[in-house]
Amino acid sequence: MMKQVLVTGASKGIGKAIAIELGKAGYEIAIHYGRDEQGALDTLSQIEAASGKGRILSFDISDREQCKAEIDKDIAEHGAYYGVVVNAGITRDTAFPSMLGEEWDQVIHTNLDGFYNVVHPTIMPMVGARTGRIVTISSLSGQIGNRGQVNYSASKAGLIGATKALATELSNKRRAITVNCVAPGLIDTGMVEDHVKDHVLPAVPLKRMGKPEEVAGLVEFLLSDKAAYINRQVIGVNGGLH
Secondary structure (H helix, E strand, O other): OOOEEEEOOOOOHHHHHHHHHHHHOOOEEEEEEOOOHHHHHHHHHHHHHOOOEEEEEEOOOOOHHHHHHHHHHHHHHHOOOOEEEEOOOOOOOOOHHHOOHHHHHHHHHHHHHHHHHHHHHHHHHHHHHOEEEEEEEOOOHHHHOOOOOHHHHHHHHHHHHHHHHHHHHHOEOOEEEEEEEEEEOOEOOOOOOHHHHHHHHHHOOOOOOEOHHHHHHHHHHHHOHHHOOOOOOEEEEOOOOO
């Protein structure tokens, strides 16, 4: 039986690259999207073209009840997830003095509350299976902070803390579950705002943006048996920027 992996925000950018990479590696992918159905269908098409297998799920990760209902249903039909990749997120960039309350709330509810909303329904089935991999996608912004991204930096820093705490809770010699965090730097996706690119790129030692596939390769490794002793870590993919 193929191992099941849920990848949130898999219709574009980093999430899409992760889903395709994992599909090629032999996992059956639950491809989540929020609004971009066509993007999710394209992800599925690319996985199937590589002789992989997947299915599509749609829910709002900021909606706790909707997340639980859809994830519970998928687990009931297909079994516990071996892997959960918490990737979906949004930005609402602006200078903090000009930041509206809803711009703060939208980012926190999606990026940070989404961790709870997505991961919580998957935990007990994973514990029952006594094996699993949880990988959260944070950001360099959550480690060092970015101008105009107080809300985003706060949400991604919180994700790092949640990852480390959950890894501690789940660590047990009776079950092989690991929880790790990948923190991409400046990655070439449509999510990167020009002001962030202009501010950050000159400080990147490799003097280029990263590729989504370079993040996906690390996630694939963290889900593999070779990474069984890697736990509670935050691993950067940032071209040497600290």
